[in-house]
Amino acid sequence: MRVKVCGITQEDQLIKLPETGATFAGLIFYPKSPRYVLRQMTTSHIKRQNNINKVGVFVNASVEEVLHMVDECRLHMVQLHGDETPRFCEKIADYISVVKAFRVTETDHIDWRIKDYMEVCDMFMFDTEGVGYGGTGKKFDWQMLHDVTIGKPYFLSGGIEPTDAEKLKEFSQRPEAKALFALDVNSKFELLPGVKDMPLIKKFIQQL
Numbered sequence: 352m353r354v355k356v357c358g359i360t361q362e363d364q365l366i367k368l369p370e371t372g373a374t375f376a377g378l379i380f381y382p383k384s385p386r387y388v389l390r391q392m393t394t395s396h397i398k399r400q401n402n403i404n405k406v407g408v409f410v411n412a413s414v415e416e417v418l419h420m421v422d423e424c425r426l427h428m429v430q431l432h433g434d435e436t437p438r439f440c441e442k443i444a445d446y447i448s449v450v451k452a453f454r455v456t457e458t459d460h461i462d463w464r465i466k467d468y469m470e471v472c473d474m475f476m477f478d479t480e481g482v483g484y485g486g487t488g489k490k491f492d493w494q495m496l497h498d499v500t501i502g503k504p505y506f507l508s509g510g511i512e513p514t515d516a517e518k519l520k521e522f523s524q525r526p527e528a529k530a531l532f533a534l535d536v537n538s539k540f541e542l543l544p545g546v547k548d549m550p551l552i553k554k555f556i557q558q559l
Contacts, residue, residue: 352523352559353533355406355506356552358386360545362396369403371549372556374533376403377430380420381410385544386537397424406430406450414442421447430476441471450506452476455491461499469502474532479509496527504532512539513551516558534559 357377359365368376378388378397388397397405407426409417411433421429429443432452443449451472453464465475479491490510511519511534522528538544540552 352519352531354552354556354559355533355535356540356547357406357408357508357535357537358384358541358545359547360386360388360391361547362392362400364547364549365392365397365400365403367549368552371553373552374404375406375428377406377408377535377537378424378426379408380412380416381408381432383410391545394420394423401425404428408432411435414439417443418446432476432478437467437471440468444471444473448473450474450476452478452506452508454478454480455495455509456480457492459495461495461501465501465503472503474504474506475501476506476508476535478535493522493527497525499527501527501530504530506533506535507531508535508537510539511536513555516555519559 353374355375355377356368356373358379359376365376379386381387404427405424406428407420407424408430409432417429420426428448428450430450430452431440440449440451449472451468453475455461455477477496479489519534523531540548542548
């Protein structure tokens with residue numbers, strides 16, 4: 352099972368992340384986030400690390416800003432985590448693979464939310480709705496994905512924690528997990544915001 356570790360801010364952890372078994376490193380380019388990567392690393396630091404797939408996370412940025420950072424940091428994929436329109440996603444997807452994130456509420460109609468993005472994004476991400484655009488550290492009910500025709504590979508996000516390995520293995524056998532591409536982990540695997548507990552990440556991935 353692939354794992355994306357989001358909110359990386361330390362260069363040494365970006366370098367060592369492949370040793371944990373993670374496939375993706377999430378780098379947040381949202382200045383209001385406590386895990387804003389450019390507060391700790393330069394674009395040159397990020398650019399020279401190519402031993403893991405680098406996913407740039409953006410929130411309501413301009414097309415120009417996103418594409419500039421893609422080039423400056425040599426990103427492999429872009430995650431759009433704000434209120435980006437299908438047309439916006441399409442412009443970015445003409446240049447690089449796009450993951451569109453959807454923050455799920457208890458009363459959500461996921462089918463309606465994703466339908467206009469089906470032709471303009473490469474993948475989806477399902478996260479938990481919260482105040483603002485950051486992670487909440489809380490799970491949404493994965494059962495909400497049942498009977499949804501997702502039609503795209505997707506990342507499962509939202510409060511995944513070290514004790515969830517068995518639940519996730521069970522979930523991976525369900526019909527709604529047919530298109531599950533990767534897990535997205537963040538705050539539950541940290542010592543401080545943006546500083547990851549690398550042994551804990553490695554243990555979790557081994558359990559998966």
